[in-house]
Amino acid sequence: MAEDRVTQAVGVARELLEADGPDAVSMRAIADRMGMRAPSLYKHVPDKATLEVHLIAAALAEFGAVLHAAGPNLPALAQAYRSWATAHPHLYTLATAQPLPRDRLPEGLEDRAAAPLLKACGGDRDRARAAWAGAHGLVSLELADRFPPDADLDAAWDAFAAAFAA
Amino acid sequence: MAEDRVTQAVGVARELLEADGPDAVSMRAIADRMGMRAPSLYKHVPDKATLEVHLIAAALAEFGAVLHAAGPNLPALAQAYRSWATAHPHLYTLATAQPLPRDRLPEGLEDRAAAPLLKACGGDRDRARAAWAGAHGLVSLELADRFPPDADLDAAWDAFAAAFAA
DNA sequence: GAGTGTAGCTAACACCGTTAGCCCGCGCAA
């Protein structure tokens, strides 16, 4: 059978990333787990960046599905956003901290992930972007441990939700 | 005289970072610009991480001063936040994307940078954190080119300000 | 059976941060 070595490599990369963070994701480590040496990996994958693009695509698809399932109301979306991101911190960061390789991503992926929030904002794109930024900001500051240790994150999320409820 | 080689190294690191991004900041490149080889740099600086801590401290101090100068009202703060960050994208990212090495930073640096926003929010810490997250989210998504090319960022900032104006 | 493509391998390159060990020259003390 030998199901596609590329998807296998992406899976291994995801395991490594989620378990031990971005520094653990090396071509040699991936190859090791696939039972081969690093150079052989290049018979299946052109380079590491491509692998990361696949990882980002998978992450966005999964994340988008979670948001979609939360339905188009803002508090539920915020909760889903935060809980997925904190459950997959390295994946969230990978998919979010760098420019999107839009030309190498499946058509419509981005829009599909954004759709629930846009609907929750009644189609107001600017408002949706501001809300997205709020959620992303809260999540990424939390993931980077930027809030003081005594900060009440739930309360901060409530304040965020309150600002956008009006 | 030989003004402190450490501050000189930090200055060079900043130049490299601002000019060509984080990948350009290598110990060898810094040493080159100082007219020496990389190993000699270690006679003055214990390691690269320490250099980065100095860079972060300098960035936070400068950024904090800019915010302070903007005064404690939210629209002015938002404008100052965005314009400093976009003027120094790599520096902003460096100082913001990783956990703060709080134990190695000057006492009170963090609070001083946060003070203007806290005052603008009337001392409501949760609200201030939500507002900070909004600004940080907008900036970091903009810096990472995450908004669609046709997005009107000014309008998104207005929507953000409107949400927190009420 | 000859040939061809797939998929593994080792060796190597250029870079990274970092360490070990050498050596030169300056200041200071006897």
Added chain:
DNA sequence: TTGCGCGGGCTAACGGTGTTAGCTACACTC
């Protein structure tokens, strides 16, 4: 003046990274 320590430069090297070149062995086809 002589000797000595040490600050501050150097080269060589280690182990890591992504990646390429070039070899080989197996399977499949004609």
